[in-house]
Amino acid sequence: MKRTGKKIFFDFISKNGLKRSRQRELILDAFLSTDRHMSIEELYLKLRARHPDIGYSTVYRTMRLLVESGIAREFHFGDGQTRFEHLPGGERNDHLVCTRCNAITQFENETIEKLQGEIAASHGFLIETHKLKLYGLCAGCRA
Amino acid sequence: MKRTGKKIFFDFISKNGLKRSRQRELILDAFLSTDRHMSIEELYLKLRARHPDIGYSTVYRTMRLLVESGIAREFHFGDGQTRFEHLPGGERNDHLVCTRCNAITQFENETIEKLQGEIAASHGFLIETHKLKLYGLCAGCRA
């Protein structure tokens, strides 16, 4: 039985004495219904199409709550914009980032994960999270 | 016989029809004489102690030139500020970053490097550069 993103978020809301709102639910839905790596601006534009009354600030504020509640995670690629991805379904820390078309592909490699742990241990370091980005040209852009 | 950072930079300057200046040399010296990961602000403050006439803009512009000339490299950790490190001595892409005291330790692992290449190849991806950050608590902060 899996706790859906929605449940997690609204549990977080009530646990912290916050209140539900139409906007928060709309933003959450928009975020969950889209593939990873949306920026605030992209979410805002997507929402505004059907709900022109939602404010930019509310998107910012709600995304901050999604991060605090643990169902979203911030990502910083090269451009100035913060992007978000969902955590349910597992952390996605490892990406191929195309420097020409900005395409982003996720990957994961068990051996690398294990080696990261060994390296940290050898420094007495306790890993909380990690990021591995390979920047370059995607197959399409090389052609 | 190694080309010093200074030589590389001023070669770059003349090769591109630019001009030497007292400020550029001071900024370069300040950068080279400090350990990695200085931000613009930190460099500016360090310089201003002895040379109160140097402008913020010039530090920005000069750091951009250092990056273009290949002796410096931008880094974006979590905070809003861009930081720079020297390249002479090899690229340093892999770091342990302490989320409590912000200590940064560099590491490198041959196997991981090799696996990165294999992963990229399997996606038809051409790597230009990469970053691997392990975030967590350093030995000191765990104690």
Added chain:
DNA sequence: CACATTATGATAACGATATTCATAATTAAA
């Protein structure tokens, strides 16, 4: 030296994000 060109520093502009504030919506109590 002359003079064309680039560099400088102060200031203003910029874009992403955060904060303020008056008003609206939510929630729990009565």
Added chain:
DNA sequence: TTTAATTATGAATATCGTTATCATAATGTG
């Protein structure tokens, strides 16, 4: 279901790192 306290909202403004503008100064080549 009303009430009243509390939180949320959207518009506007502020903030912060960074970049652009511009008048003046320094550089360097002939």
